[in-house]
Amino acid sequence: MSRLWSDHVVGLTPYLPGEQVKLDNMLKLNTNEHPNGPSPRAIEAIRQAANDDLRLYPPVNSLALRQAIATWLKVEADQVFLGNGSDEILAHVFSALFLRSGRPLLMPDITYSFYTTYSTYYGVPTECIPLASDFSIRVSDYTAQREVPPAGIIFANPNAPTGRALTIVDIEAILQANPDTVVVVDEAYVDFGAQSAVKLVNQYDNLLVIQTFSKSRALAGLRVGFAVAQTGLLEALARVKDSFNSYPMDSLALAGAVASVQDHDYFEQQCQIVINAREQLAKDLIELGFEVLPSKTNFLMVSHANHSASELQQALRVQGILVRHFKQSRIDNYLRITVGSPAQCQRLCDSLKVILGRA
Amino acid sequence: MSRLWSDHVVGLTPYLPGEQVKLDNMLKLNTNEHPNGPSPRAIEAIRQAANDDLRLYPPVNSLALRQAIATWLKVEADQVFLGNGSDEILAHVFSALFLRSGRPLLMPDITYSFYTTYSTYYGVPTECIPLASDFSIRVSDYTAQREVPPAGIIFANPNAPTGRALTIVDIEAILQANPDTVVVVDEAYVDFGAQSAVKLVNQYDNLLVIQTFSKSRALAGLRVGFAVAQTGLLEALARVKDSFNSYPMDSLALAGAVASVQDHDYFEQQCQIVINAREQLAKDLIELGFEVLPSKTNFLMVSHANHSASELQQALRVQGILVRHFKQSRIDNYLRITVGSPAQCQRLCDSLKVILGRA
Numbered sequence: 001m002s003r004l005w006s007d008h009v010v011g012l013t014p015y016l017p018g019e020q021v022k023l024d025n026m027l028k029l030n031t032n033e034h035p036n037g038p039s040p041r042a043i044e045a046i047r048q049a050a051n052d053d054l055r056l057y058p059p060v061n062s063l064a065l066r067q068a069i070a071t072w073l074k075v076e077a078d079q080v081f082l083g084n085g086s087d088e089i090l091a092h093v094f095s096a097l098f099l100r101s102g103r104p105l106l107m108p109d110i111t112y113s114f115y116t117t118y119s120t121y122y123g124v125p126t127e128c129i130p131l132a133s134d135f136s137i138r139v140s141d142y143t144a145q146r147e148v149p150p151a152g153i154i155f156a157n158p159n160a161p162t163g164r165a166l167t168i169v170d171i172e173a174i175l176q177a178n179p180d181t182v183v184v185v186d187e188a189y190v191d192f193g194a195q196s197a198v199k200l201v202n203q204y205d206n207l208l209v210i211q212t213f214s215k216s217r218a219l220a221g222l223r224v225g226f227a228v229a230q231t232g233l234l235e236a237l238a239r240v241k242d243s244f245n246s247y248p249m250d251s252l253a254l255a256g257a258v259a260s261v262q263d264h265d266y267f268e269q270q271c272q273i274v275i276n277a278r279e280q281l282a283k284d285l286i287e288l289g290f291e292v293l294p295s296k297t298n299f300l301m302v303s304h305a306n307h308s309a310s311e312l313q314q315a316l317r318v319q320g321i322l323v324r325h326f327k328q329s330r331i332d333n334y335l336r337i338t339v340g341s342p343a344q345c346q347r348l349c350d351s352l353k354v355i356l357g358r359a
Numbered sequence: 360m361s362r363l364w365s366d367h368v369v370g371l372t373p374y375l376p377g378e379q380v381k382l383d384n385m386l387k388l389n390t391n392e393h394p395n396g397p398s399p400r401a402i403e404a405i406r407q408a409a410n411d412d413l414r415l416y417p418p419v420n421s422l423a424l425r426q427a428i429a430t431w432l433k434v435e436a437d438q439v440f441l442g443n444g445s446d447e448i449l450a451h452v453f454s455a456l457f458l459r460s461g462r463p464l465l466m467p468d469i470t471y472s473f474y475t476t477y478s479t480y481y482g483v484p485t486e487c488i489p490l491a492s493d494f495s496i497r498v499s500d501y502t503a504q505r506e507v508p509p510a511g512i513i514f515a516n517p518n519a520p521t522g523r524a525l526t527i528v529d530i531e532a533i534l535q536a537n538p539d540t541v542v543v544v545d546e547a548y549v550d551f552g553a554q555s556a557v558k559l560v561n562q563y564d565n566l567l568v569i570q571t572f573s574k575s576r577a578l579a580g581l582r583v584g585f586a587v588a589q590t591g592l593l594e595a596l597a598r599v600k601d602s603f604n605s606y607p608m609d610s611l612a613l614a615g616a617v618a619s620v621q622d623h624d625y626f627e628q629q630c631q632i633v634i635n636a637r638e639q640l641a642k643d644l645i646e647l648g649f650e651v652l653p654s655k656t657n658f659l660m661v662s663h664a665n666h667s668a669s670e671l672q673q674a675l676r677v678q679g680i681l682v683r684h685f686k687q688s689r690i691d692n693y694l695r696i697t698v699g700s701p702a703q704c705q706r707l708c709d710s711l712k713v714i715l716g717r718a
Contacts, residue, residue, distance in 0.1 A: 004541050004565055005595040006458035006510075014601030020419050028415070037411025046409040046611065052396025054580035054615070056387075057573070060379050084443055087604045099365035121602035182363050206363055214416070221413035221610035236364040242373030243480035245446045251580035252405065252611045256413070 015117040030322040034218035035341040039266040045259035058251045068261040081234045084248040086212040086225030094118040096236040097182045103151035135162040143177035156186040161336040163295030165194035175204045189297035191216035205230045224257045278339040319351040374476040389681040393577035394700035398625040404618035417610045427620040443607040445571040445584030453477040455599040456541045462510035494521040502536035515545040520695040522654030524553035534563045548656035550575035564589045583616045637698040678710040
């Protein structure tokens with residue numbers, strides 16, 4: 001059938017997201033969704049926006065949401081770029097900012113695996129730099145002078161699926177050492193306790209920070225992500241976006257996201273709930289003999305000395321609990337487990353006790 | 360600032376959608392939106408879906424909507440591919456199907472102007488074939504044997520912004536003459552009286568038909584489009600889509616679209632309302648001295664012998680009515696006017712009478 005395909009399609013290796021199953025009593029701890037729902041104000045705003053005005057195209061510039069985010073983050077509205085989930089923004093970033101005269105893109109060997117998919121799809125020459133043995137990003141790997149300065153540097157902070165975070169001092173060192181390199185910090189999980197680089201945006205014209213509504217705002221079903229940068233970088237993204245899809249954000253997502261951003265109290269309360277549950281779960285898993293990487297996210301990366309990760313994943317699945325296992329070297333004996341509600345974490349630990357023969 | 364941009368970004372010429380303004384008493388006849396709202400069942404389904412489950416990612420395969428569309432169009436669910444508006448699908452089509460060993464893409468010189476934006480963005484070599492002097496697509500231009508068979512042929516049917524439609528016999532002739540060429544028929548406006556090529560999909564593995572919920576289903580605010588083809592073509596689209604964004608459809612859009620598709624009576628009634636209004640408006644505009652191209656869409660392409668299109672557009676704007684004017688040769692003396700409700704059409708005609716000195 002490929003006689004009718006574009007030449008490059010045969011070589012594509014698409015990103016594989018975690019399973020989305022909907023079964024009674026199945027506990028999904030495999031895609032880092034929030035255990036609780038979004039702000040009730042967001043739900044109410046969506047219901048209000050479900051009316052005959054859906055016949056109209058959304059506002060092209062989505063100013064209301066950009067303004068709400070800008071107010072929250074203390075930047076200007078024209079420093080905010082929106083996308084259909086942060087994945088769409090990441091895709092545009094690879095196209096708009098990383099295709100520069102064959103210069104390489106640097107990224108950790110273990111990070112959000114969609115980055116290598118984008119590199120292949122857009123033809124970005126990419127160099128993967130191994131994380132340190134404790135799975136931290138070694139800042140010096142990204143500050144060393146190179147003969148050809150990289151076109152870009154990209155990593156998640158906190159990193160995924162390790163959960164480990166760099167400090168803002170580390171990130172500033174990378175920015176300073178690479179003035180002609182676009183540094184993209186993917187902060188999908190930042191609200192669970194890491195330091196955001198947004199406050200560096202006005203000082204560094206080579207910095208682009210990406211966040212999402214899918215994790216800390218419990219709106220994965222809405223598909224909303226955003227980038228913050230100086231307007232020069234965002235203009236490149238806008239040109240690519242407007243060569244691709246004029247209206248990637250629907251009217252309901254825009255309405256729900258605005259209300260979510262404006263509900264500060266709910267947001268902070270919900271982040272804290274997850275942080276508390278994470279700290280408790282980490283203790284409980286260590287108690288069960290797991291090694292637990294230090295996490296600033298809503299998931300834990302864990303490994304057990306006596307049981308292989310794939311064996312544990314299968315055994316949990318039998319008990320109706322989904323967790324994520326990456327068949328990638330160095331982390332193939334780790335499980336990435338989403339932090340659920342306290343009750344869900346308890347169910348996980350109870351199941352693990354049975355599996356580990358400690359019940 | 361472009362020191363930090365990808366090399367190709369400087370040369371991009373983004374698509375420019377029609378203005379989206381929201382002013383009191385402004386009559387928007389410039390972006391071909393439906394004058395009435397969507398199915399009340401769609402609105403209700405969205406309100407129902409606005410709940411705590413928004414914390415979850417949407418189903419990756421969107422089976423419920425694909426099945427609903429498949430049932431409606433009498434194809435299989437795996438012959439339906441979904442996108443964030445038909446624009447997103449079109450973008451993926453250019454990447455997935457038209458980049459074949461430098462072979463050209465053929466399209467009419469006057470058609471949906473986003474196609475040339477995609478060609479530039481993805482680097483698809485493109486040959487624009489002039490429409491006949493009556494603005495119809497000359498089928499023989501696309502059936503003639505060429506030394507290098509084209510990679511693709513794309514046109515809107517009915518065509519935009521002309522409004523003229525090819526018959527299914529014409530389309531079949533193009534398919535038969537081009538067995539190694541992907542023929543993409545963009546049916547954004549087909550429900551307003553043209554013949555759909557969907558019924559040819561099972562006979563021709565080189566046919567891809569694209570439709571949208573933005574026009575006849577009055578859901579432009581929801582961003583839902585779909586393609587119908589044999590699975591071989593759709594697999595190429597899926598590989599590209601999964602290299603770009605795993606979840607382009609949000610949970611609310613999926614819910615609303617399913618309910619819209621299932622409300623057959625409302626859909627057919629609303630299409631007929633627009634068709635009736637179009638025929639009346641065409642008569643009224645001819646009465647006012649306009650040349651009106653025959654339309655199978657929810658818009659009319661019109662020209663006046665004594666008044667330039669740009670002058671008329673400006674004069675209508677002063678009266679609070681937006682219509683679309685394309686500064687493109689051959690059609691720069693035409694206006695594209697969306698068919699509104701009977702009352703809106705009346706307001707348009709009343710304003711034109713004043714402008715033309717016939718009041």
